[in-house]
Amino acid sequence: MVVSVAHLGPPGTYAEAAALAYVNWLNQRGQQGLLCPCPSIAQTLRAAAQGQADVAVVPVENSVEGSVTTTLDTLWQLDKLQIQQAHVLPISHALLSRAETLEEIKTVYSHPQALAQCQGWLERFLPSVQLVPMNATTEALKYLGEDKTAAAIASSRAAQLYHLPILVCPINDYPDNYTRFWVLSLQPSGGGSHTSLAFSVPANVPGALVKPLEVFASRGINLSRIESRPTKRSLGDYLFFTDLEADAREASVQSALKELTAYTETLKIFGSYSIVSIGKL
């Protein structure tokens, strides 16, 4: 059976690199994978939720820029997908251009997250260029053509794929730059070291968030992350996305999740899974 893997395209994006890492993981287990590039993260997730693809590989969080909010918001809405595994990918941004020197460059194209992650480098070495945001790092590459005044920020792999020279690499401000991706599908999750969930709290009163957190702290369960997102109902009304360092099948987590329902309005559990790291950490 060939596993179809939806990801944000086109080829050369970091999401494609994460999808390829998952396909390698499948290959090592004697399975085949087929990459299915999608035009947006929301459409990537919907492809898996509606059965057009077997799994979706989407970015969740970057170590410099933080959460990928589209992923969290779409996951809460879809309400069906379960996390099968997490992949952590080192991010190394390259400056791609046909220019021979930095002085020739007038415009730099990239995804807003990539532009933000290289902000310091750009202010130092290209202080007067125009920064132009794109929907994907690779979308910028079409603007390069033969124009020597244009540059793009993308991966080294994108440079190879699109036959473009790398002028400088890496240019990210923080060398420890990693993005965490989730592999999601309609299948129940297989269990593992981490559990992800999200909840809304019934009322905005003192301690509304303390109670849910105490449920885990009192059992010695570590929360590796908490992220608030607006419910979109009104300003100041939030959902909380949380990652636990524990498997939902453990007795202590089972009892915590049971108690948690008393302090939450809506509770959604996205499954338990393991983290597969790629490259150095």
Place this chain on the structure above:
Amino acid sequence: MVVSVAHLGPPGTYAEAAALAYVNWLNQRGQQGLLCPCPSIAQTLRAAAQGQADVAVVPVENSVEGSVTTTLDTLWQLDKLQIQQAHVLPISHALLSRAETLEEIKTVYSHPQALAQCQGWLERFLPSVQLVPMNATTEALKYLGEDKTAAAIASSRAAQLYHLPILVCPINDYPDNYTRFWVLSLQPSGGGSHTSLAFSVPANVPGALVKPLEVFASRGINLSRIESRPTKRSLGDYLFFTDLEADAREASVQSALKELTAYTETLKIFGSYSIVSIGKL
């Protein structure tokens, strides 16, 4: 004395509308304000931190899209500015175009936040157009020219300023769409109903975040918001931005803040201030 007010430009952005609201507030108190448009949110904040402008007006949070992470990250880095007041601005997105019907439109330009806030409307009424992100909602307007296949998402005020027809308004997916702005300066904050602070926690152990939250909950102090941001040191290492519904000069808050230092690594207090609402809420 004329108060210089830095904001994200050019004229016609929502940030300019918030800056204008602050200037009106000044006028009612017999003071004059001068708008100083800046090319980015980070540069807006730096202008005030370096004394090139008296105050900076920046967006903090939108009720649909969540935190404006550049504002939080820059504020943590600058470490000097104090919040003087908060303004809540209703956001109403209009589709600006010289097209006579929706069928003529092939491209829609806007800021990624505005595109995201109209995503449902765009998928329903303009499912096959190309969405092009811009650095500011108003930056898109130059692409409209006489091109009847182009449209932009911006405010009604931008339509007036740039003499562009409004094709549809409002087109935001959630009618309750508000953005909260902060007015910041080097002056000590004047006090008020809300206090904002940010902290990092010493170690990633069970309950590391529960302790700081309990400090406030045990005193009946409500947290109206908590937002995590990466420290940018490594994946899984966070800062927490928190808003309290209390004045830092109250005795209970003073004692809470004192106790808080025991559970935090770095603690930064951005001041106490009042919320000035603009329009309906």
